[in-house]
Amino acid sequence: MTDQPTRQQPLIDIESLSKSFPGQVALNNVSMQILPGQIHALVGQNGSGKSTLIKILAGYHQPDPGSIVRLHGETVDIATLDPHERAHLHVMHQDLGLVRSLSIMENLALGRGYHTGALGRINWAKEAARVSALLAEFDVRADPRTLVQALAPADQAIIALVRALQDWGDGEWGVLVLDEPTASLPKPEVDRLFAAVRRIAQRGGGVIFVSHRLDEVFDLADHVTVLRDGVVVGSQPLRELDQTRLIELIVGRAIDDLYTAPPEPMSEVAVQTENLAGENLIDLDLTVRRGEVVGVAGLVGSGRDEVAALLFGAKRPVRGEVRVGGRVVRAPREAIIAGMALVPADRKGLGCIPEHTVRENVVLPRLGPFGRFWLRRDAERSEAVRWVVEVDIRPADPERRIITLSGGNQQKAVLARWLRTSPSVLVLDEPTQGVDVGAKASIYELLAKSAEGGTAIIMCSSDAEELAHVCDRVLVLRGGKVATELSGGSLTSDRIVQEILS
Structure with missing residues (x-):
């Protein structure tokens, strides 16, 4: 050679x-x-x-x-x-x-x-x-x-x-x-x-x-x-x-708009935090209304990568508290009962059970409708099929192991499992990481539809372009604290990056 x-x-x-x-x-x-x-x-x-x-x-x-x-x-x-x-x-x-x-x-x-x-x-x-x-x-x-x-x-x-x-x-x-x-x-x-x-x-x-x-x-x-x-x-x-x-x-087609604009938020408060602190997060006071989409940006180590787990109770805070609908949340079980859902950044490790089927993953958070003492498999499968169609999982086979799906379709399945619980608060950590542009458009549309139905959405992301287009406002964290809040005309990807690096 x-x-x-x-x-x-x-x-x-x-x-x-x-x-x-x-x-x-x-x-x-x-x-x-x-x-x-x-x-x-x-x-x-x-x-x-x-x-x-x-x-x-x-x-x-x-x-x-x-x-x-x-x-x-x-x-x-x-x-x-x-x-x-x-x-x-x-x-x-x-x-x-x-x-x-x-x-x-x-x-x-x-x-x-x-x-x-x-x-x-x-x-x-x-x-x-x-x-x-x-x-x-x-x-x-x-x-x-x-x-x-x-x-x-x-x-x-x-x-x-x-x-x-x-x-x-x-x-x-x-x-x-x-x-x-x-x-x-x-x-x-x-x-x-x-x-x-x-x-x-x-x-x-x-x-x-x-x-x-x-x-x-x-x-x-x-x-x-x-x-x-x-x-x-x-x-x-x-x-x-x-x-x-x-x-x-x-x-293979024209996408008129990759991003779906958020709807007008409602007046009712869905989730609040007071003096919330973790390992890197020093102090977070946050109020999110129903139907509002709030982004959280920041470098690694700024506290941004802790916010989702702290909100959901998956990580014990150093101090402070989280309230969902006025109810204090300290653990994932309490969060789910209060109406909160979490789509974590580690999709395969924390977001789903990779070796299980799409059906098993989608229905897992809420099995009650399928019977108290034994599962009615026909009802379970029917529910899974409905959500496979709703979020456009491809291939549309609820019996397919989730690990065999593409990253974008895995993420749709993770979203489906929580959207079917009709959450009042949806927390997302890097929701489109490793997801192709076509699946991104579908995910943004699903989130906008959920917000329109009254779900408060908190999106932690390192994608400034995503945050600028999908959110009503964005909190930029530096040194564990909210350094600035961007909304309206100041909410652009360039401004988010500028504030992150300041």
Whole structure:
């Protein structure tokens, strides 16, 4: 395999790639090229085939016969790459694949080994110098012996980048696949990560950037390929597209308005907090009326990421209290009885039971209507079917295990399980994280409909654009306190970001 491709020769050339599973064609005749120095975005709704393509590139799935993949101009069997070839096609998943309890140096040695001296002993000084030099290239100022868990999220992501690139020698170009790398990063740390990614492209590496955040796609990438139902429906330079046209390519139709405006709030108070405090949250006084949509913004550590759990009683407050309809709430059971519902950020860990069916998840919070002493399965199934249709879960099969659904459809199922309880207060933590643009529009519409029915909605989110369009007002937290409240003409995404970073 040639190590120094010409500028015109693709680093990776995918031609007529298909992948079928029993009863499903996940990818159909997909072709795309990644050139040296190119940041190539790969976008599409959940279930469009992106994950299958990534798993093929990672060697997890074998493509169907007739699929062709060329690395540096040579046809290869993507499922059985030798170690040298595999080092030049690296997939960095959302969870980064780092061992948080090990040091930076130990993480970079995993699968590679250490420099050794006489008698096979590890040359720690030489290894530390090597790792320090790699970190310096990406402006990470940390001791190689620092535990990964002690690093900021952006630094952890950059460590994962460095580990992927450490064996790319001078003139040895490779392709890095980034799968939703910014899902858990606040904006300032996203900027740091993007600077590192641009550095890779400037050196001649190729990058496949997978993201649902279209503003990041336009900010970082220079070319985009759109998958829909396993087929490439567009592949072109991003300068030839605007966001509206890209959304149309992704969902296959025009979306008149991605966001649904909130209805006019009512006068009746639904939920109040007084002097609420947690680990990082110092003081939160909050009053939300029925039908009102209130956003909570702030950096990690500002207290924003604690608000949802404190409101629901899932986390014990240091002081203060939460009242729902005048009733004090101290625990999740009390919150549910009072009419509060929570859609947590950790969808799979806390929001649902992944191995159970859609039906079992949707009906779980309220089983009373199906019988006191035994469940009436026909009534249970009928209720599940009604909500599958109501929130447009796809495929519309209530007996399907929820873990097999796309992220957007999983989130719809989590919403359905709580909306069917007719909550007076709905608390959401990162409600559209990892959700495609089509599912986002559906979720915003469901929330607006719920608010119109009188539900008070509290939305904790790191997505400033989302908060600006969906909420009546937004509280910005800094240092554990409400630094400012934005509403009316001052409620814009730019102003939210400005206040967060002030």
